[in-house]
Amino acid sequence: xxxxxxxxxxxxxxxxxxxxxxxxxxxxxxxxxxxxxxxxxxxxxxxxxxxxxxxxxxxxxxxxxxxxxxxxxxxxxxxxxxxxxxxxxxxxxxxxxxxxxxxxxxxxxxxxxxxxxxxxxxxxxxxxxxxxxxxxxxxxxxxxxxxxxxxxxxxxxxxxxxxxxxxxxxxxxxxxxxxxxxxxxxxxxxxxxxxxxxxxxxxxxxxxxxxxxxxxxxxxxxxxxxxxxxxxxxxxxxxxxxxxxxxxxxxxxxxxxxxxxxxxxxxxxxxxxxx
Numbered sequence: 001x002x003x004x005x006x007x008x009x010x011x012x013x014x015x016x017x018x019x020x021x022x023x024x025x026x027x028x029x030x031x032x033x034x035x036x037x038x039x040x041x042x043x044x045x046x047x048x049x050x051x052x053x054x055x056x057x058x059x060x061x062x063x064x065x066x067x068x069x070x071x072x073x074x075x076x077x078x079x080x081x082x083x084x085x086x087x088x089x090x091x092x093x094x095x096x097x098x099x100x101x102x103x104x105x106x107x108x109x110x111x112x113x114x115x116x117x118x119x120x121x122x123x124x125x126x127x128x129x130x131x132x133x134x135x136x137x138x139x140x141x142x143x144x145x146x147x148x149x150x151x152x153x154x155x156x157x158x159x160x161x162x163x164x165x166x167x168x169x170x171x172x173x174x175x176x177x178x179x180x181x182x183x184x185x186x187x188x189x190x191x192x193x194x195x196x197x198x199x200x201x202x203x204x205x206x207x208x209x210x211x212x213x214x215x216x217x218x219x220x221x222x223x224x225x226x227x228x229x230x231x232x233x234x235x236x237x238x239x240x241x242x243x244x245x246x247x248x249x250x251x252x253x254x255x256x257x258x259x260x261x262x263x264x265x266x267x268x269x270x271x272x273x274x275x
Contacts, residue, residue, distance in 0.1 A: 068091065068093055068097055068098070068101050069101045069104070069105070071091040071093070072087055072091060072098060072101045072102060072105065073105070073110075073129070073133065073136060075087050075090040075091050076111070076127065076128060076129050077129060077133075077137065080128070081116075081126045081127065081128040082126065082127060082128075083116075083124050083125060083126055083127070084098050084099045084102060084125070084127070087102070087127065102127050105133075106127070109130060109132050110129065110130055110132055110133040110136065111127050111128065111129060111130060111133070112127070112128055112129075112130050113125050113126070113127050114126055114128075142227075142228075142229030142230065143229070145227070145229065145230050146229055146230060146233070149161065149164070149230065149233075149234060152164055161234065161236065162236060165234070165236050165237055165240045166240065168240065169240040169241075169243060169244050172244055173244055173247050173248055176197060176200055176244075176248045177248055179196065179200060180193060180196055180197075180248065183196055184196055190218060190249065190250075190251055190270065190272060191210070191212060191218055193248075193249050193250075194210045194218050194220050194249060194270050195210040197210075197220060197245065197248060197249060198210040198220055198221070201220075201222055204226060205224060205226035206222040206223075206224055206225070206226050206266075207222060207223035207224040208220070208221070208222050208223075209221045209223070217269065217271075218269070218270045218271070219256070219267055219268060219269055219270065220245060220253075220267070220268045220270055221265050221266070221267045221268075222259070222265055222266040222267075223264070223265045224259075225259045225260070225266065228259065228260070231259075231260050232260050235260065238255075238258065238260055238266075241266075242255055242268070245268055245270070249270060250273065251270050251271060251272060251273060252270070252271045252272070252273055253268050253269070253270050253271075254268065254269045254271075255267070255268050256268065256269055
């Protein structure tokens with residue numbers, strides 16, 4: 001069984017968005033996303049929101065390590081719209097520091113600002129979270145998906161489960177094929193197609209990468225299973241992925257490593273149909 005050893009210095013390594021943080025941190029996707037959020041630039045924050053990556057861990061307890069930016073977000077989520085002074089009181093920080101974070105979050109489209117009149121005197125600025133900020137907080141879509149599949153199985157058994165995953169594969173096939181047609185010429189090589197599919201998988205949470213060995217062997221690697229809560233109890237999800245890659249790449253695809261079987265990645269060897 002081959003286990004890929006591509007590194008950022010390998011010329012065949014296809015760098016995809018978000019890999020820098022993943023390579024520097026070994027504590028998992030949640031740690032990686034949070035590090036990018038806490039210390040990243042405005043552009044990085046916006047990118048994380050656009051890729052719908054949860055960035056915030058559960059509310060820190062007393063003495064827990066956290067950042068002011070995260071505390072400001074929680075203060076607005078739990079306490080509602082507030083002025084910089086009010087947010088500073090909630091998090092126990094200086095107004096200057098809080099205002100700096102609010103402006104950064106506003107630039108990133110995560111916080112909105114409005115004027116509010118409060119008694120006599122000049123109106124004050126009040127900040128609140130935007131809908132985009134929802135993606136920064138924990139979600140439990142995996143449990144929801146599992147409950148749906150359990151209900152589907154109770155209604156139609158394994159036959160209906162297969163139909164559901166086949167319909168999902170057809171939807172993904174259409175989506176990926178459209179992307180390949182938009183971004184690549186019709187004469188694109190197999191390597192170019194694999195790189196584009198890896199990029200798509202990376203954007204959807206799989207930490208997708210494409211590698212090419214010196215002998216020309218091409219592999220599509222996924223270093224994270226974005227549907228692990230489903231793929232383990234429903235192995236058909238993995239089989240459908242294997243078939244999906246063969247269809248969209250027009251190639252012979254062989255799985256060499258499998259996260260659900262205990263490997264560190266799902267790795268697929270991709271070969272021309274006439275190879």
